[in-house]
Amino acid sequence: MTPHSDPTIRLAQDLVARASVTPDDAGCQPLLMARLTALGFGCTPLRFGVVDNFWAERGQRGPLFCFAGHTDVVPAGSLSAWSVPPFAATVVDGVLIGRGTADMKGSIAAMVTACERFLARVPEPAFRLAFLITSDEEGVAVDGTVKVIDWLGAQGKTIDWCLVGEPSSRAQLGDEYKIGRRGSITANLVIHGKQGHVAYPHLADNPVHRAAPFLAELTAIEWDRGNAHFPPSTLQIANIQAGTGANNVIPGELTVQFNLRFNTETTVADIQQRVADLLAKHQLRHTLSWSISGQPFLTRQGAFVTAIETAVAKITGTRPLPSTAGGTSDGRFIAPTGAEVIELGPLNATIHQIDEQVPVAHLQALSQIYEALLDELQARAA
Ligand SMILES: [Zn+2]
Missing domain, CATH: 3.30.70.360 (Alpha-Beta Plaits)
Incomplete structure (x- = not known):
């Protein structure tokens, strides 16, 4: 792979190149923890059974906002059917192709670079920032997010706002976000x-x-x-x-x-x-x-939902539409704790498919949306 000049795309490439088929994390999480530690996050690796997870947290005051996601991917399927090798993280004509690019290593890269730019401007936010990352979302999901949530409960920690980076967009980046699931x-x-x-x-x-x-x-x-x-x-x-x-x-x-x-x-x-x-x-x-x-969940229409809609509109020019369609996600484990959970990520058109892909411009815009969200939260928490 040729490393891209944009930091979000480069991190997405580094993650895609680690062939982390459930539940093998293949070194994705150490890479992320190193980036977050450099930003002042305290990282706690949480291995349950054969599944690697981690919790990273930064700050002492204010509401707790968490980016949630998974580093695991589904198998590539027939290698000969791919137009480029699935773990080579190749950019072809402005499109990053590879297993996990859309679901959801691209989102995770966008979250990290959004934090990097935001914290460079706002080193002491009025809210706490966290990452909850698992490598068991695509599998049986028993030793992943659900166990981390139990662990957080035992620590007496409660997430106030949570953004899951699942690919929620339908035809345009940021056209839809999920406010609940059946x-x-x-x-x-x-x-x-x-x-x-x-x-x-x-x-x-x-x-x-x-x-x-x-x-x-x-x-x-x-x-x-x-x-x-x-x-x-x-x-x-x-x-x-x-x-x-x-x-x-x-x-x-x-x-x-x-x-x-x-x-x-x-x-x-x-x-x-x-x-x-x-x-x-x-x-x-x-x-x-x-x-x-x-269990089904529905996030109430409050400050967090408004912050999401404002952040998306700021970058794309259009307010996203709330949706509850689609299958289940790890949001089902986080919502019962009382957290306001939404899902916002890239287009879901190619997820789990041969030649899974995401346009470079979408990941760059997604990182800007996440950064704009952090600014909105700062304005609300301050
Ligand atoms: Zn996913």
Whole structure:
């Protein structure tokens, strides 16, 4: 790779060149901690299991603002499909191409250089600055942000404002930012019957026949109507299995897995109760287990949201639109602590794809947006 002349792009290149496929950090975090230590941050490496994380903090007074992100990336996939090697951090015609450029090493580089310029002008801000960096966002996410949040709780530290650098922009840099996310919950359900010969159905109990009217009713439920910030909650059946493969055997059980993406109008308890009531109504013998991957969250419209919108408009000329679309992110672990969490980063059009990329000009502008945000926070905290 040819190092770029711009400091943000150069740092992004240095990070991309470290092939940090989850959970191997490949030296990204030591590089970041060195840059932050030079700025006066106190850095605490936090390794949980095989996952490297760190917390960096600077300042003694005022509200705590945190940049959050991940250094891990998804695998490159078929190497021959890439137009340039995925970890070479190549700039082609003003576009930085490589795994992690958009999700989200570019954002992390922009955060660091924004802090460098801001702190050179404002060496003692009226607020505390922090970084929460994990290398387990793209994986199972059990030894990453969630554990760091536990650790912060044990230290008695509470984040007031948090910016997650996930790629939130849709068509133009800064056109959208996330103010919340839907929750996600999965049910693993087994309907029990009695196996038998199809010619002697009175001696068996067919779980497929029992499940059919139940599933029809389940998939027709209106969970809620959404609200000003979220679309209605939805349920989708992801997997369903029954049968032995033979045409003369009534199966003994049916397994079905369904997932809900739900908004702040519906709770986990509501969902579980409605499913339990429906199972009882249909008198189904069953085994049911739930796994909750994330609670929905919505950041209140306060000073932080205004600061974000003002900072983006200052650099791009346009106020960003709030959104709650998309999958889950580590914001789900930070929001329950009471922090105001938003996500703002580059375009998400190529994330996880072959030839993942971000225009150099976007990363430079993103760094300016983050710097403008620090100025807005300074004005509000002072
Ligand atoms: Zn990401």
